[in-house]
């Protein structure tokens with residue numbers, strides 16, 4: 665089960681975000697954006713993605 669980081673929205677199966685080390689991950693997310701080259705992708709720039717990976721389009725944080 666992949667979970668989305670509530671800060672940077674990267675999808676991970678770990679307990680902690682591999683990008684920003686945030687431990688607040690959510691299972692309530694939808695849409696997947698695969699980003700291979702963030703510097704060349706407009707979507708990545710809009711979402712402020714800097715590291716290649718899989719990201720959730722939307723995620724819900726409960727706090």
Ligand SMILES: [Zn+2]
Nearest residue numbers: 669672681684
């Ligand atoms: Zn993160």
